[in-house]
Amino acid sequence: MTAESAASDRAASGGGGADGAERGAPLVNIANALTASRLVLVPVFLVALFWGGGQEPLWRWLATGVFLLASVTDRIDGELARRRGLVTDFGKIADPLADKALTGAALLGLSALGELPWWVSGVIVFRELLVTLLRFWVIRHGVIPATRGGKLKTLLQTVAVGLYLLPLGAALDPLEWVVMGGAVLVTVATGVDYAARAVRLRVAGPPTRDGRG
Numbered sequence: 001m002t003a004e005s006a007a008s009d010r011a012a013s014g015g016g017g018a019d020g021a022e023r024g025a026p027l028v029n030i031a032n033a034l035t036a037s038r039l040v041l042v043p044v045f046l047v048a049l050f051w052g053g054g055q056e057p058l059w060r061w062l063a064t065g066v067f068l069l070a071s072v073t074d075r076i077d078g079e080l081a082r083r084r085g086l087v088t089d090f091g092k093i094a095d096p097l098a099d100k101a102l103t104g105a106a107l108l109g110l111s112a113l114g115e116l117p118w119w120v121s122g123v124i125v126f127r128e129l130l131v132t133l134l135r136f137w138v139i140r141h142g143v144i145p146a147t148r149g150g151k152l153k154t155l156l157q158t159v160a161v162g163l164y165l166l167p168l169g170a171a172l173d174p175l176e177w178v179v180m181g182g183a184v185l186v187t188v189a190t191g192v193d194y195a196a197r198a199v200r201l202r203v204a205g206p207p208t209r210d211g212r213g
Contacts (some may be wrong), residue, residue: 053113
């Protein structure tokens, strides 16, 4: 699940604009536990990625497994929060941050190992940081709904990073370049779209009691 869609799901599940705290959702719940576990897995992933200079096949497989496991929790926690009404302020903030921490750690780690150009990591990380800042900028004005582009962006990033993590040598190079190239293009396009929608939402002003901007 994208960070944008996870935040939208958690906000939408509050019903009638009420957040999890207003509906009595406990801070300690399964959705928040999964989000917290994803944050904990980030340093575990980095240790596995850099062990042996990043060249130990066993540890690279382990790093890939940790990355994929954390990515799966990103998909599950938003679904649980929406379906079970487990929306909390912690979840709204921590979920997208955990998602970006995982992706950013993977990209920057691969660049530090010389396996991914720094400009690729820079473009994607900058976009994710920008969207996070924009989310806080418009948080009092409403939630920007998830788009298909955002979901495609997350899918491409996850697949691309997974391919780069796999210790399979040069055999996957062409596929890695194609998927990562697509991820970069969609990342930039969705970032521009998110920025434009954030500006429009901010200009419209906060919603009134009748739900109108």
